[in-house]
Amino acid sequence: MVAEAMKEALEDTPNLSIKDIDNHVCSYFSDHFEQQLAFSWIPNDYLGLAPKPVFRVENGGAGPGTAIRTAWALVASGLSDICLVSGFEKQGEVSSAKANEFIALASDTDFDFSVGGYYTGYYAAMEARHMYLYGETEEDLAMIAVKNRNYSLDNPYAQWPLECGGKRITIDDVLSSRLIAWPLKVLDCCLLSEGASVIVLASQKYAKKITDTPIWITGVGLGSDMMRPGDRPDNPGFHGMFPADARTYPKHAMKPREPYPEMTNFGACKVAARTAYKMAGIKNPFKQVDIVEIHDAYDSSELQSYEDLDFCRRGQGKTLIREGQTYVDGDIPVNVSGGLEGFGHPVGSTAIGQTVELFWQMRQEIGKKHKSDATQVKGAEVGLNHSHAGTGTAISVMIMER
Amino acid sequence: MEPDKVIKEKKPDSKWSDWGRLGKWNVVGYKIIEGNKGPRSDKLQRARYMLVNRPWDVMYEHSYGLVSRFFEALMEKKLVGTKCPKCGDVFCPPRAHCWRNKCKLAETEWIEMPMHGILHCFTVLGFAGEAFLSDLPFILAYVRVEGANTLIAGRLVGMNPEDVECDMKVNIKFVEHPSGNPMDIYFVPEGPPLNRRSAEEKARMRTQLEPIRAWVKERFKK
Numbered sequence: 001m002v003a004e005a006m007k008e009a010l011e012d013t014p015n016l017s018i019k020d021i022d023n024h025v026c027s028y029f030s031d032h033f034e035q036q037l038a039f040s041w042i043p044n045d046y047l048g049l050a051p052k053p054v055f056r057v058e059n060g061g062a063g064p065g066t067a068i069r070t071a072w073a074l075v076a077s078g079l080s081d082i083c084l085v086s087g088f089e090k091q092g093e094v095s096s097a098k099a100n101e102f103i104a105l106a107s108d109t110d111f112d113f114s115v116g117g118y119y120t121g122y123y124a125a126m127e128a129r130h131m132y133l134y135g136e137t138e139e140d141l142a143m144i145a146v147k148n149r150n151y152s153l154d155n156p157y158a159q160w161p162l163e164c165g166g167k168r169i170t171i172d173d174v175l176s177s178r179l180i181a182w183p184l185k186v187l188d189c190c191l192l193s194e195g196a197s198v199i200v201l202a203s204q205k206y207a208k209k210i211t212d213t214p215i216w217i218t219g220v221g222l223g224s225d226m227m228r229p230g231d232r233p234d235n236p237g238f239h240g241m242f243p244a245d246a247r248t249y250p251k252h253a254m255k256p257r258e259p260y261p262e263m264t265n266f267g268a269c270k271v272a273a274r275t276a277y278k279m280a281g282i283k284n285p286f287k288q289v290d291i292v293e294i295h296d297a298y299d300s301s302e303l304q305s306y307e308d309l310d311f312c313r314r315g316q317g318k319t320l321i322r323e324g325q326t327y328v329d330g331d332i333p334v335n336v337s338g339g340l341e342g343f344g345h346p347v348g349s350t351a352i353g354q355t356v357e358l359f360w361q362m363r364q365e366i367g368k369k370h371k372s373d374a375t376q377v378k379g380a381e382v383g384l385n386h387s388h389a390g391t392g393t394a395i396s397v398m399i400m401e402r
Numbered sequence: 403m404e405p406d407k408v409i410k411e412k413k414p415d416s417k418w419s420d421w422g423r424l425g426k427w428n429v430v431g432y433k434i435i436e437g438n439k440g441p442r443s444d445k446l447q448r449a450r451y452m453l454v455n456r457p458w459d460v461m462y463e464h465s466y467g468l469v470s471r472f473f474e475a476l477m478e479k480k481l482v483g484t485k486c487p488k489c490g491d492v493f494c495p496p497r498a499h500c501w502r503n504k505c506k507l508a509e510t511e512w513i514e515m516p517m518h519g520i521l522h523c524f525t526v527l528g529f530a531g532e533a534f535l536s537d538l539p540f541i542l543a544y545v546r547v548e549g550a551n552t553l554i555a556g557r558l559v560g561m562n563p564e565d566v567e568c569d570m571k572v573n574i575k576f577v578e579h580p581s582g583n584p585m586d587i588y589f590v591p592e593g594p595p596l597n598r599r600s601a602e603e604k605a606r607m608r609t610q611l612e613p614i615r616a617w618v619k620e621r622f623k624k
Contacts, residue, residue, distance in 0.1 A: 004441045035458065101531035110466065111495045112555045114584050116527065116534040121542050124525035132523070132568040138606075156442040179528030179610040181542075182563070186529075228495070230544045230553030233522065236491075236502050254520065254569045257551065263523055263544065371444065 001196035002043040023080040024054040027067035027087040028348030064351035065387025065396030087349035088196035124181035127300035130264040136318035142174035144299035152338025159344035195346030197353035219280030219399035223271030233262040266392035269308035280399040290380040293354035295388035296339040336375040351387035358383040431455035468498035473582040484510035494550040519547040526563040528614040564604035565595035
């Protein structure tokens, strides 16, 4: 799978040669899915990269975003001129219930997994409280699922079109799909996937030799939060950091000691976003960012992330989707690739694959790559990639500019 | 140096003794498949490939380490937490060291916790990890035990799922035979439903749960 992705990158970029790559950062999530430790060594030698340096970056679902940030640091520091970032995952070797159990091993196995918890359950409990505080409905969430899944029908790299037979879905389809963890139904959740992707980062000097139209990484951020979501409502770690978000806590609910992010929002995302925005000189992301790929492991987390990425005030995520702002023709298109719900979620590859989609978008190549320009965002100059782990335990944000 | 001694022990049932040996990465089945493969859905090609079945499993001997007291107390039907002697923050689930930077990883002290609290948030599970499928559907809740600065996860029983709401009061109960597992405690509502959810919302949740109950009944013959 990695070789197939690399082959396509080489075909698209005639001036790129594997022999010029001097470092390789590899991302995959779970040793359990692949049942192969140190798996990064295999794609490295298979691509003909040995004896160049290779290592794995693993940070849960934010692994691929963290891998890109690590590779960026290698290039920015001068340790590397041309660095390959590869990512892959194979989740299909075990049953869906076992796969969910493997993923749940990234949560606290003593206290949270042991009572029957797993990720959809944790996210559902967090969303149930977000709904209780801010009043979005199951229909609002379903709008996001419909948006992302239907956009994926225009993306031949996406998984959902094969599963649904190319049929568009409606809000009623989402609402009547099997309950997984209230308020989330199966169509509110991402897919279990197999897939791989690669990107190549190069210093300013080498990038111009490889391509006439490079896309520049102008900001990177990474944040973290408590591993157990139950440790967040009173966690002193975020004390006083985001007063505007803390002030939006509604009066009808019992207010914890630290009202933001508590269990309803992703403080790690806010930290990562503010870091990346500052580095890239972005003051108003809603106005300045043209296209976004969010880690929509659940449509609820896309809605919550609108708020944590400062696209809107906390509690207004529902307004953004109701007004259609995040559709392809909206002010801030989100997940027009299909996102994790439509494009797929091969964990270690996910944010790398989404970066590839942003790369094509910003080079106006969607028509060529997808054989349809229905989801091409015209004139996209500034892109944002978001990668998300645990229950929001590690989150990366990257700004890309043409 | 004195050797380690076992103070108390419950040996695993002998049925588990072959757990590690039985699944030993042998090929116990296979399939040869001709299927559609390729990186793009518009360029799939027929390809032949082989799948093998390899079982693999492990018996873990896992240490609860510095928070072992919590699990020992569960077996005595007591709920305990820890308290930082410097800032007074209370942890249940316990932390052996305080989380505040200014307390510089101060060692916490064990305290007994009250058997009631507030349900912070919850979900009704219609799917779960393999180990918990036969329990479906069940209510997973995060509860703030009174006085604690952390929330503990567990199951809520004794209420219809459609009546459960955030911020309701709950009591904490013990199972009859605790085993040193967070499942030794469970939550029950302290009072009647708060009834803040509309009749329509409740009906929708009931409808969502019907196929789950039918699926569990069929799959596990319950």
